[in-house]
Amino acid sequence: MSRVLQCDVAVIGAGTAGLAAERAARRNGASTLIIDPHFDGTTCATVGCMPSKLLIAAATQAARVRRSDLFGIRVQGMHIDDSAVMQRVRDERDRFAALTRKQIEKLDPATRITGRARFTGPTTLELDDGRRIQARAIVIATGSSPLLPPPFAALGERVLTNESLFELEQLPARIAVVGTGSLGLEFAQALARLGVKTTLLGKDSQLARIRCPRVHDALQAVLERDMDLHLGVDVHPERTADGVEVRWQGEQGAHGSVRVDHVLAALGRPPLLDGLALDKAGLALDQHGVPCHDRETMRCGDSAVFLAGDAAADLPLLHEASSDGAIAGRNAAALPARIAVKRHTALSITFTEPPIASIGQSEDEAAITGTSDFDDQGRARVEGINEGKLTLYAAAPEGRLIGADLVAPAGEHLAHLLAWAIETGCTASQLLELPFYHPTVEEGLKEALRRICAATPLPLPANHDAGVPSGA
Incomplete structure (x- = not known):
């Protein structure tokens, strides 16, 4: 007979939101279990905020050298050692990730469960090793993963995401960045300033969802100095013998193509909810398959299930994930009491x-x-x-x-x-x-x-x- 583990609050996922949820629940008197397949650090430290800022920092230094003439400082023969650039990105990234793993290691070993969980009922989980968990409340904090539609996935090693870009030993000569959200803009400008010939393409006609047209126009002018920019277009990538041909089609017959070494897909990061058997939890889902929830408590309807972080698909930002986790963990510990929290200014x-x-x-x-x-x-x-x-x-x-x-x-x-x-x-x-x-x-x-x-x-x-x- 399989062993049954019991706790007040079970947390699925040990990223920023999950760790915050477990900590908040424990500090509010709940017994906890936290489940994760790897416990290898947060998205921010490993493939998100920190390595991307390291790449941007290198690009910023290159841009400063290039404009030093403005100050009467002549720099002759600047050379970007892209191998050294990427090595520093990885070295510092690994240091940040190691620090987050040290924090995870401080958790009581009896609280950490390495494995995958799926619902078998509204408050019960089954682990991939056959063990079962009975909890008073459950927090889903499984994070997100890069969206890679079939035409992009078919590019094989020629397609990059934020989870593979930083592993490059050298930067490509030519790249197409597809997606004009924050990740797409940050990567496109950084790569362009590091000497990569960059084409930025987006289905949306807005950059980074900027709401003010005056601000948007100012940003577009900045970006167009460093790269080719095409907004409001459908993108069609196709693998070639030595790279990728990227074709695009816009309104009123606008079209074009470019040959590149790699395509960087920055098309969003949908929640990682597959495999959780959410139907067994009896949760109402929205049109995207995300459990409906209250942002003031992170509770899913009248259930004993809470969401936190990227899994909630609200605002996929680290400070929001941390807040989500704290709110969800506290409310999970207090269930059935409701502890509503007014959210900060977006x-x-x-x-x-x-x-x-x-x-x-x-x-x-x-x-x-x-x-x-x-x-x-x-x-x-x-x-x-x-x-x-x-x-x-x-x-x-x-x-x-x-x-x-x-x-x-x-x-x-x-x-x-x-x-x-x-x-x-x-x-x-x-x-x-x-x-x-x-x-x-x-x-x-x-x-x-x-x-x-x-x-x-x-x-x-x-x-x-x-x-x-x-x-x-």
């Missing part, structure tokens, strides 16, 4: 140069907007990075900030400041009353804030024009 950052960010609500939901142009912003011009736009969205009548879109110098830092301001309910006028040091990129916010203030019935703060013009 914040998404893409680490291109300049960085892209979308924060909070959109222009469609705003009564008032204000835009800043960074082409002549003082500190940005000093640094030679003076390009981009930022649009703020505010609610009437007082000009309370509700969202923003930007592609701007120091964009990742501006995005955090704006997310904090939006979450705390600041108005444009209140932000203008705060100190702005000169010369800083943060001063670039003033133009957009003043435009919002001008559209409200409230007076501008008395010191709104203190200091110097944005271009000085």
Whole structure:
């Protein structure tokens, strides 16, 4: 007879969300089990955030050398050693991954179960070794995997994803990046700046789902300097003797083709839910096969099942996965009590140069907007990075900030400041009353804030024009 394990909360998956869920459940008094096939680290450390930023860091250094002439610094014969670039990516990636594995190893060995689990009932699981688990609540935190439609999968070793790119010993001479979300844009710009002839293609006509057309146009101009860009096209890759021919077809007869060494598929990362036998759990599923759930508790309907991280297909971002896990674990431990959590202001950052960010609500939901142009912003011009736009969205009548879109110098830092301001309910006028040091990129916010203030019935703060013009 197979052995039956019992616990208060069983967590399926040991990535960022699963580890956070197990920790939250345990800290709230629940006995826990966490199940994973490998326990080899998080997506962020192994194939996501960290290795991609390492590649981007190398590309950023190359771009700085190329523009050093602007500062009167002549660099002759720059050479990119792509083998060394990729070796550093892997070395540092492995160090980050090892640190996450050390954290996993601190878990009680009796809590860690290496294997795969599937539902046999609403609160029961079966492991691939025949053991069974009976739990009061179950958290699904199985993560996601790269989408690879059949025409792309047929390319064999000529197709790359974020899970294989970093294993390249050398960079290809030519590449087509398909997909214009965050991953596609980051990889395309980084590879182009590292000397790879890059073509970026996307079925969507929008880059990184930017909501403001002014910001979108600024980003498109930046990208088109480094690569060939084709938006709103259907892509058809075909293996050739020495690489891949990529053909595309757009509206109104637009078409073209390019021969490349590899195709990088950045087509999204759908949830890893196959093999869980969700039908045995009795969960209602949405049109994509993802269990319907409440974002304030991560609970699936009235069941004892919770979702967390990429498996929930809400916002596939590390900080969201960590929050999901904490919310799911706490609610799973407290079941049947409901502990609702107000979610933070939505914040998404893409680490291109300049960085892209979308924060909070959109222009469609705003009564008032204000835009800043960074082409002549003082500190940005000093640094030679003076390009981009930022649009703020505010609610009437007082000009309370509700969202923003930007592609701007120091964009990742501006995005955090704006997310904090939006979450705390600041108005444009209140932000203008705060100190702005000169010369800083943060001063670039003033133009957009003043435009919002001008559209409200409230007076501008008395010191709104203190200091110097944005271009000085």
